[in-house]
Structures are given as C-alpha cells and as structure tokens.
Amino acid sequence: MIGLISATAAGAAARDRLAAAWPDRTRVYEGPVGDAVRAAFAQCEQLVCFLATGAVVRLVAPLLSGKAADPGVVCVDEGGRFAVSLVGGHAGGANELAAEVGELLGAEPVVTTATDAVGLPGLDTLGLPVEGDVAGVSRALLDGEAVALRAEVAWPLPPLPVAAEGAYTIRVTDRAVEPDGREVVLRPPSLVVGVGASRGAPAEEVLGLVEDALREAGLSAASVAELATVDAKAGEPGIVEAARRLGVPLVTYAAGELAGVEVPNPSGAPLAAVGTPSVAEASALLRGGELLVPKRKSAGNPAMATCAVVRRPGRGRLAVIGLGPGARDLLTPRARAELRRASVLVGLDQYVDQIRDLLRPGTRVLESGLGAEEERARTAVEEARKGQAVALIGSGDAGVYAMASPALAEASDDIDVVGVPGVTAALAAGAILGAPLGHDHVSISLSDLHTPWEVIERRVRAAAEADLVVTFYNPRSRGRDWQLPKALAILAGHREPTTPVGVVRNASRPDESARVTTLAGLDPATVDMMTVVTVGNTATREIAGRMVTPRGYRWQEGAE
Numbered sequence: 001m002i003g004l005i006s007a008t009a010a011g012a013a014a015r016d017r018l019a020a021a022w023p024d025r026t027r028v029y030e031g032p033v034g035d036a037v038r039a040a041f042a043q044c045e046q047l048v049c050f051l052a053t054g055a056v057v058r059l060v061a062p063l064l065s066g067k068a069a070d071p072g073v074v075c076v077d078e079g080g081r082f083a084v085s086l087v088g089g090h091a092g093g094a095n096e097l098a099a100e101v102g103e104l105l106g107a108e109p110v111v112t113t114a115t116d117a118v119g120l121p122g123l124d125t126l127g128l129p130v131e132g133d134v135a136g137v138s139r140a141l142l143d144g145e146a147v148a149l150r151a152e153v154a155w156p157l158p159p160l161p162v163a164a165e166g167a168y169t170i171r172v173t174d175r176a177v178e179p180d181g182r183e184v185v186l187r188p189p190s191l192v193v194g195v196g197a198s199r200g201a202p203a204e205e206v207l208g209l210v211e212d213a214l215r216e217a218g219l220s221a222a223s224v225a226e227l228a229t230v231d232a233k234a235g236e237p238g239i240v241e242a243a244r245r246l247g248v249p250l251v252t253y254a255a256g257e258l259a260g261v262e263v264p265n266p267s268g269a270p271l272a273a274v275g276t277p278s279v280a281e282a283s284a285l286l287r288g289g290e291l292l293v294p295k296r297k298s299a300g301n302p303a304m305a306t307c308a309v310v311r312r313p314g315r316g317r318l319a320v321i322g323l324g325p326g327a328r329d330l331l332t333p334r335a336r337a338e339l340r341r342a343s344v345l346v347g348l349d350q351y352v353d354q355i356r357d358l359l360r361p362g363t364r365v366l367e368s369g370l371g372a373e374e375e376r377a378r379t380a381v382e383e384a385r386k387g388q389a390v391a392l393i394g395s396g397d398a399g400v401y402a403m404a405s406p407a408l409a410e411a412s413d414d415i416d417v418v419g420v421p422g423v424t425a426a427l428a429a430g431a432i433l434g435a436p437l438g439h440d441h442v443s444i445s446l447s448d449l450h451t452p453w454e455v456i457e458r459r460v461r462a463a464a465e466a467d468l469v470v471t472f473y474n475p476r477s478r479g480r481d482w483q484l485p486k487a488l489a490i491l492a493g494h495r496e497p498t499t500p501v502g503v504v505r506n507a508s509r510p511d512e513s514a515r516v517t518t519l520a521g522l523d524p525a526t527v528d529m530m531t532v533v534t535v536g537n538t539a540t541r542e543i544a545g546r547m548v549t550p551r552g553y554r555w556q557e558g559a560e
Contacts (some may be wrong), residue, residue, distance in 0.1 A: 002026045002038025002097070004491075007033050011050030014080050014105055018048060034059055046072040046088075046097055053084060060087060067091045074098045082110050089113040090122045105331075117338075118142065119360050121158040123170070128155075129187040129222040132179030133168075140168040140182075153190040153223075153388030155314035161362035164464035174223035174311065176215070189225035192294075194284030194308045195239055196229060196270060203241035209298040209305050210242060217293050217309060225312075226251050228283035230258055234275040238305070251283075256452055265295045267399035279329040283309040303461040316384030316415040320399040320404045322422020323351060327508035330423045332354070338420050342391035346380040348372075351393050373428045377406035382416040397422040401445055401473055426471040427505060432514045433502035434546030436534045441469035441549075446476070446483040453483070460487045464494040467548055469540065472533040476524060484524045484533070491521055491535055500542045502534040505529065516547055 001024050006015040019026045027044065029036035031336040033051065037059045040047050045057065047054045053075045064070055064087070071090025085094040095111045101277040102109035117124045120141055122524060123134050128269045140147050146166030152173040162170060169183040179185040193210055214221055225249050229236075230336040235250045243250040255275035263285065264328045268275035276282060280295045285308075293309035321337040324330040339345070339358050349367040359365070366379055380392040380403075394402035404419060411417055430437045442463050448456060463470050491499075497520035504514040505528070519535065 001044045001046075003036075003044035004028045004050075005033060005036045005040060005047065006050035006051070008068065008078060011076070011080055012078070014076060015048075015050050016193060017105060018101065018451040024114055025078075026453075028272040036041045038063065039410060041071060044071055046093060047072070047095070048074045048076060048083075048101060049217060050076050052077070054297075055091045056086060068221075068303065071199065072097055074101055076105065076107060078100065080105055080107055085112060089116065090125045094525050096467060107346040113250065115142065120358065120362075121160065123184050123186070125188065126348050128189075131187075132184040133182055134184055136182060137168045137170060137184045140166075153188050153311070153314060155186075155190070156387055156389035157186075157343055159360045159362035159364070162186045169478070174220055176218050176220045187220055187222040188314060189223060190311050190314060191219060191223045192226055192228055192284045192287075192289065192310045192312055193224055194228045194282065194310070195233075195242070196279030196306040197233060197236055197239050198302075198304040199236070201236070201238040201298075203238040203245070205298045205300050206242040206305045206307075207245055208309050209296070210246070213293045213296055213307050213309055219309065224248050228253065228286070229278045230255055230270075230283060233279070234492065253283055254287055257286060261285050263295075264291070267423045280308040282308040284308045292305065316387045317389045317418065318380055318384040318407065318411060318415055319389075319391045319418045319420055321393045321397045321420040322399070322402065322424075323354060323393055323395055324423040325396060325425055325428035325508040326354065326506065330428065330508055332420070332422065335420050335422060338391055338418070339393075342389050343352075344383045344390045345393065346376050346383070346390060347393035348376070351395055352450045355393070357457055362465045373403065374406050377403060380407055381410040381415070384411070396424040400424050400426075400443070402540055425473065426534070427534045429471070429502065429504035429508035429514070429534060432504050432507055432512070434533060434543075434548050435515060436469055436500075436502055436536055436540060436547040436549050437471075438549040438551050439469065439537065439539065440466075441471065442470045444487075445473040446487060448475035448483065456483070457486070457490070460490045464491045467494070467537045469537045470535045472535070474528045474529060475531055475533050480523070484527060488519065488522065488524070495519060495535075495538055499538070500536040500540050502536075502547050503531060505531045505532075507532065516542055516545060524528050 004015045004018055004026050006012045007472040019028055020122055025086040029040045039548050041063045055074050068091055069350045070088050070092055072088035072094030072096050073086045074097050075086050083098040085098040089095040090109060095116050098109040115536045123138055124130050146163045148166040149162035150169055155172055171183055172186045174190045192360045199207055224246055229239055229251045229252055231254050233239055258276040261282040263281040270279050271277040289312035292311050293305050295308045297303035298305040321335050321338050339355055340360050344364045349369055352367045368376055380390050384390045392403050392407055398404040426443050444459055499519040501517050501519055501522050506512050536547060536549055
C-alpha cells in the first residue's frame with residue numbers, strides 16, 4: 001500500500017491523480033501533515049509526499065529504524081516537476097516508485113543512490129538473498145576497482161562490470177558458506193526439496209528432516225526455491241506447514257507424472273499408498289537437475305517423512321526485442337527495461353549503435369554485420385543456454401521479418417523466452433501517411449532471398465484479388481530491381497491507376513521522407529531497401545494529401 005500525503009491545493013490535485021490511477025495501491029491520508037506522515041509511515045510499504053523535502057526529512061527522521069524495515073519515501077515538489085527518491089531507494093522500492101510517479105505525473109524522477117545514478121544494478125535489488133559487504137563491494141564497483149565474479153551456480157544476472165580476478169568478490173552460490181571480508185554472497189533459488197510423508201506426519205518432523213539434509217550437504221536454506229510432493233499430499237498439514245515456515249511455495253504433481261521419473265531409490269510403499277514408486281526423489285527431479293541428496297528418512301520411529309534435494313540449473317533468459325522504426329521516443333518502455341536487464345546483447349551492428357547508450361555498464365555486446373541473422377539467433381540462444389540474461393534486438397517488431405523467427409526456431413524449452421513488441425515499419429509509415437491501414441491489409445516482403453519469387457507472386461496476386469491494402473517490405477535493392485514493377489503490375493490489373501500509393505523512407509528518423517502518389521504515377525526507381533510502399537485498396541482515397549482507407553465500403557458505394 002502506498003500512502004499519499006499533501007499539504008496544498010496543488011499537491012492535493014496531483015495526489016488525487018495518483019489515487020485515481022492506482023485505486024487498489026494507494027490510500028489518502030488527510031488531516032495535519034505530521035500526523036498523516038506518521039500514520040502512513042507505520043501502515044504503508046511506501047509513501048508519496050507532496051511536500052518540501054526538508055519538511056519530509058524532519059518528519060520521518062525520528063521514525064527511521066533501518067534500511068531493511070523503513071518504507072520507501074518519494075517527494076514531489078509543489079510544481080510537480082520532480083519526483084525525488086528520498087528514503088529506501090533500494091530496499092523500500094523508492095527509486096522504482098519515483099519513476100512510476102514521474103511517468104504518471106510528467107515529473108522527472110530523481111534518484112540519489114549511487115548505483116542507480118550511474119546505471120549499475122544494486123546488489124541488494126537483484127531479487128536474490130544477499131549477505132556480506134554490500135556497501136564495500138558496491139563502492140568498489142562504483143570506483144572501477146576489480147571485482148571478481150565467482151558463479152558456482154549459473155544464474156541469469158543483470159550486467160555487472162566484473163573481472164576474472166579482484167580484491168573484491170561477488171559469489172553466486174547455494175552452498176552454506178560465510179562471506180569473506182570483501183565479499184558479497186548472492187543465493188539463487190536453485191534448490192528443490194522433494195518431500196513425502198505419512199498421514200499425520202508432524203511439521204516438526206518434516207521440517208527437521210529438510211533442515212538436517214541441507215545442513216549435512218552443506219547447502220543453504222536461503223536457496224530453496226520450493227517444496228515438491230505428490231498431488232495426494234497437497235493438503236497434508238505437516239508438509240504445508242513446513243513449506244510455510246521455510247517461506248517457499250509447495251508444488252505438487254500427479255502420481256502418474258512421478259511414476260515416469262527414473263530414480264535411484266524406488267520403493268513399493270509409496271507405490272501402494274499413492275500410485276508412484278517415488279515421491280521425494282521423483283518430485284524433486286521431475287523438471288531435471290542434479291540429485292545432491294538422495295532420498296533419506298526422518299529420525300522418527302517409525303519414520304514418517306522422506307526428502308531429497310536437487311539442484312536445478314539456472315534457466316537462461318532470452319528477450320527478443322523490437323526497437324521500433326528508429327526514433328527513440330518510439331522505443332517502448334518495456335524494451336528499455338529489457339535492454340537494461342540483459343547481461344549479453346546480440347544484434348546487428350547498426351541497431352546496437354542506436355541503443356548502446358541505454359545499456360548498463362558491464363553489458364557484453366556481440367554484434368555482427370548484415371546477412372548474419374541465423375548466426376545471431378544461434379549465438380543468442382547459446383548464450384541463454386549458458387544461464388545468461390540475453391537480449392536479441394531487431395528493428396521494428398522483432399516478430400515481423402526480423403529476429404524472433406530464427407531465434408525461436410533454435411530455442412528449446414530449456415530457456416525462458418520473452419517477446420517484446422515494437423512499432424513495425426508498416427505502422428510507422430501508416431501513421432505518417434494518414435490512415436491507409438483502416439481496413440483489412442497485408443504485408444508482403446519482395447525479397448526472394450528466403451522465399452521463391454513464384455510464392456511471392458502468388459501472394460501478391462491473392463492480395464490483389466482480395467482487394468487488400470498491401471504494404472511492401474524490402475521493395476527494391478541494387479540487385480533486385482524488377483520485383484517491385486512486377487508486383488505493381490499485378491495490383492494494377494485489379495485497381496484503378498489513380499489508386500493512392502504511399503512511399504515512406506526512413507520512417508521516424510531524422511532523414512525521413514514521405515509522399516503520396518498513385519499506382520500509375522509511382523516510379524520504382526525512387527524506391528530502395530529503406531523504403532516502405534503502401535498500396536491502397538479500391539476504397540482508399542487521398543484526402544488533404546493523406547491516404548485514408550475507410551473502415552467499411554459504404555463510403556465507396558456512396559461515392560459511386
């Protein structure tokens with residue numbers, strides 16, 4: 001819950017905008033400002049104060065107890081120009097809140113935490129349990145000192161400017177180790193504990209068994225991601241309570257699924273009881289991994305619980321990102337966030353240049369020239385399979401004549417794949433031309449590098465006969481100068497010579513050019529690979545220099 005406090009009419013107006021936009025996230029505190037701040041500080045996870053920063057500092061200073069417990073506090077000035085992260089930038093989420101508030105109110109977010117100010121991810125904001133000298137290692141990163149990364153467990157992390165060796169260390173491990181003096185230990189959720197239990201098994205027996213197994217194997221309970229068991233035990237009180245005390249979810253599987261898992265220690269008892277020869281080992285191993293602790297029984301007499309521990313490899317993450325047509329303001333916020341999240345960037349060199357300034361320090365860039373699409377796709381997938389957080393970029397929308405298709409053809413289910421949509425060339429050109437895509441439309445690439453011309457020609461002919469608005473991608477190059485005239489000729493057999501045609505080159509870029517001509521008047525020699533050609537249907541009209549395709553055909557019938 002976010003507490004909202006204001007003192008003036010202008011502040012109340014901005015406050016109410018936030019309350020209206022986030023009705024389920026916010027609570028307005030009325031009355032004297034001091035009382036309101038104190039109440040919100042005690043009751044909310046975050047505060048947005050429409051007050052002077054000095055006033056807020058004086059009000060919250062006596063309430064502060066520590067960065068792990070204090071709520072995040074954001075201040076918005078009287079003019080609504082700045083949203084300042086004042087307290088709890090990392091742990092309290094104030095930096096992210098300042099960005100959200102700024103986006104909604106049109107204010108500039110201001111962060112004062114050192115790592116965020118220079119684009120480094122905070123070690124305590126990675127979503128992983130963290131121990132050790134966070135301040136010292138963070139300071140070393142900021143000062144450019146050598147910080148070594150020791151990844152004992154492969155896990156996708158955001159970019160960090162690390163080295164092979166250094167006086168300071170970031171250690172990624174699920175082992176029960178104590179951090180050294182100049183070390184930060186990050187604990188990834190890499191361990192899965194499979195559990196089985198007899199009816200009525202006490203929670204203390206289940207939990208004690210799990211804790212003993214982890215301790216004797218030298219594993220950290222902070223890296224346990226989940227407890228797993230058979231569906232028949234989904235409501236077993238001892239297992240449910242053990243998961244609650246460990247602070248992890250309980251996941252369950254059907255007995256038939258577990259019965260198909262090969263395990264080292266099958267048994268007839270669970271087969272007779274729940275229909276699978278293994279519960280603990282099979283439920284831990286079902287989604288793959290390394291068996292670190294084979295099935296073991298609790299110390300009770302009789303033993304009422306079993307457990308097994310598996311280390312699952314960190315799943316790499318591949319974000320396939322569409323950068324849009326080129327203008328920075330047409331790059332989506334989601335694309336920006338994914339670019340900053342990735343530790344490895346793969347892309348065409350000229351597209352990398354477009355967004356290089358948005359990357360965090362330490363991002364590894366793998367760029368190549370034109371004509372290496374399949375190689376880039378393979379490289380991105382291979383990096384993700386190593387457990388990296390990878391961004392694969394393309395222009396427009398990555399799923400339209402771009403990198404998503406070859407990448408997903410390479411990817412299997414051993415990595416996570418995220419698609420980030422972008423503004424396509426057809427949409428960017430359509431917005432410049434007016435409204436040419438107001439009715440059914442189709443995009444066709446005239447490049448025959450990957451598609452035989454006979455197939456392309458058949459598609460153009462079908463679009464012509466169906467009276468679809470057609471956008472041509474890759475219309476003409478030095479080595480392909482006859483395809484566009486041929487395609488236009490096919491369309492001309494079904495449309496009037498006066499049919500509007502829009503020609504847009506470098507849509508949204510500084511050297512953008514656009515014109516509206518006709519099917520008869522278009523000179524193909526004026527078109528190149530940086531151009532998008534949109535041919536209207538029989539209802540498309542030029543109005544005030546703009547292409548307009550009506551949403552229905554009544555306009556055309558009325559005109560006739």
